[in-house]
Amino acid sequence: MFLFPFMILFSGLLLSLVVHHLNQTFLNYYDFVAFSVVLGGTLLVSIALLPWEYGRDVFKSFGYLFKREKSKFSDVLSKTKESYQTRKLTRSQKPSLYENILVDGLEYIELGFSEERILEILQDQIDMHTRRMKRVGLALRNVAKYPPAFGLVGTVLGLVNIMKHLESASGATRLGSEMSVALVATMYGLLLANFLINPLAEFILKKIEEEEEYADLALEAIKLIKENANELEYTEKMNALVPWGHRYETRNQIEDIAA
Numbered sequence: 001m002f003l004f005p006f007m008i009l010f011s012g013l014l015l016s017l018v019v020h021h022l023n024q025t026f027l028n029y030y031d032f033v034a035f036s037v038v039l040g041g042t043l044l045v046s047i048a049l050l051p052w053e054y055g056r057d058v059f060k061s062f063g064y065l066f067k068r069e070k071s072k073f074s075d076v077l078s079k080t081k082e083s084y085q086t087r088k089l090t091r092s093q094k095p096s097l098y099e100n101i102l103v104d105g106l107e108y109i110e111l112g113f114s115e116e117r118i119l120e121i122l123q124d125q126i127d128m129h130t131r132r133m134k135r136v137g138l139a140l141r142n143v144a145k146y147p148p149a150f151g152l153v154g155t156v157l158g159l160v161n162i163m164k165h166l167e168s169a170s171g172a173t174r175l176g177s178e179m180s181v182a183l184v185a186t187m188y189g190l191l192l193a194n195f196l197i198n199p200l201a202e203f204i205l206k207k208i209e210e211e212e213e214y215a216d217l218a219l220e221a222i223k224l225i226k227e228n229a230n231e232l233e234y235t236e237k238m239n240a241l242v243p244w245g246h247r248y249e250t251r252n253q254i255e256d257i258a259a
Helices: 003-021 032-049 052-063 073-086 097-111 115-143 146-165 175-226 231-240 244-258
Strands: none
Touching: 003 175, 032 115, 032 146, 032 175, 052 115, 052 175, 073 097, 073 175, 073 231, 097 115, 097 175, 115 175, 146 175, 175 231
């Protein structure tokens, strides 16, 4: 489900309706100086603040916005069920974090690693992945602080230009239109920060939290497999890690193991 692009599209539609209601066109809200100051400044700050040492993770986090929603509790539980039954799992072409935890955990069990060592390695893997990805989301959240400031800079530039033209005869008559153009910069900064960058950062952080939650579920499955837990233990323990709204469905899925 392309939730974020849909949100941006819906926000743009609402803005279009507002502009139409005011009997305006989008050209009334365009100013080259304001656009250049806000967008250019934001791009430079983004280049400076994003953790490019984790370049692959930066682009992967942006990929969350456009890829179809696949990971959910039913899918994760299906994979853990397969792992519990067969003690084997094939890694997909683009594995998610929880799938890597399952595959690697089963390999460590087969190699004879102790339970403590397996859980330690897998937990480190989860922590390192989420730490890198969260750095991207938090960096974007910091970037969102700057567009309003750049918007104010654009507004000040516009006001300075207005003051210079007030001495001319036509300056006073143009004051209203020139003032509206100056305020456009502030609007650009607010829209960029609150309609795009901030929601983008929050969406990425939300997806990372989901990944971590699914990975913890896979980690518990590996622990139970290593302990050779019986079906009842497996069912009850997995249910304890699933939100209440999913527990009945979860119980039905996992109890199929005992059939």
